[in-house]
Amino acid sequence: MAEAEIGVIGLGVMGANLALNIADNGYHVAVYNRTVSRTEEFAASAGALSGRITACATLEDFVAAIRPPRPVILMIKAGGPVDQQIEALRPLMQANDILIDAGNANFRDTMRRFETFEGSGLSFIGMGVSGGEEGARHGPSIMVGGTEAAWKRVEPVLTAISAKYKGEPCAAWLGESGAGHFVKTIHNGIEYADMQMIAEVYGVMRDHLMMDAPTIAAVFSAWSTGPLDSYLIDITAEVLKVHDAATGRPIVDIIVDEAGQKGTGRWSAIESQMMGVPATAIEAAVAARSLSAMRAERQRAESRFGVPMQQDRRSGQEVITDLEKALLAGKVAAYAQGFAVMAAASKEFGWSLPMATIARIWRAGCIIRSRFLGEIAEAFAEDPAVPNLALTPAFSAMIEDTDASLRRIVAEAALNGLPMPALSSALGYFDTYRRARGTANLIQAQRDFFGAHGFARLDAEGEHHGPWGGQG
Ligand code: NAP
8 A cells, every 4th residue: 555655765874874764754655666675674774763663675565665655865975876677666756746856966967867857747856854863864955956846846855854954944945956965065165175174274283383183173173163164174173073093192103194086076067167256265175085095105205395384373262263263264155156056056057146145055954054154155145146155244354353363274274385285365355356457468469369269458448459569
């Protein structure tokens, strides 16, 4: 008998936890996984929730177990597997059923899939989910893209399973088609920038101030009660405190310095470039992960060039005070850039992305949750059309307060050879953004000289060419 109200396909880390979350919220859920043994293990471990779970060994049984019209969440490996799964599932689905891809899809794939469902009687939703394993189990941040009508039908269950910020659900409909997956992509891009900047600041404490991991942990713990208060700062303090049982050393000191990446950071950087919107902090963070992966080359370069000697330095406390503010300044740049990219995408794809809502649903459940996002939500609520967060009163004041610290930290890092690609990109971005008369006049002259591309004059309308002595 079809008693399930919703189905979940994919019982990996995320899918299994999401299914338990759904059951925990009172819904009866049918589950299916390609590898049947995983379904069996899941069913056997569901404990008290097993009464609200129907484990199915075949797709046919799975579909039959859900009451029509069926909402079905796909939580499997992104890319080809999603297309294969849709192909197998689609013939079994009936009019008004809704397929929700909750994996980390590239939003361009989501747009393509959304189009293939249009006019079919079925609906397709591309849903970004953030919060990792813990979020999936107890409340993630949920970013939905699809038709508003399809969202309305699944809104009750999605808001029930989402994280809550002071009682407000962190789930929202953000627009048609690929809107949800696009916003999730930029969320991850910002996450890359946040993490990279934290790592750069850790590097100053470790390699310049010569602090050990537990002492650095105490600094991050102290920061977590101030303006940097966030999940990422909290977990940084946590991981820095943990010791390896085998060696007794801080575990971070024996972890290889090569960062993995699955693509969402890179997609953020690529899409920003495609739209001509600078996202320098995200780009720097992606490039830093790629550089981290070149470990053998870095070892070779260090044996060739050495590591710069640390010069006389200011007192540790002075540097730490500046580091906190520099990190906040870098965060302002990263978020200003990320939101500007979303504003451009909103125009390009006709989504009307609600910026204040996006900031609100990131305040809990997701990896970048922070106090800071509450301030972003307020800034966008006051001025939804502002072109850049840096121009809002609250963030202008934050920039004024942190600017000198960012400058001192970037200068100190440069003089001491400490890598600081993301924080220095933030400074370069601010300094370029706030200068009304930049230096692109020279670039325009060069372009006109070698390619006759023309330029605009300050004192006349129209396009002009330079008197390049006949060489232009
Ligand atoms: P996971 O633990 O590696 O599980 C992967 C799941 O995909 C398994 O159920 C696997 O089934 C299924 N799968 C793989 N290839 C398949 C195919 N060709 N056909 C059908 N099913 C297939 O992955 P996960 O961490 O749960 O991630 C699932 C999705 O959520 C991914 O898109 C990921 O990017 C996204 N996500 C992950 C996180 C996170 O923190 N982990 C956070 C947000 C979003 P088998 O058991 O048969 O192999």
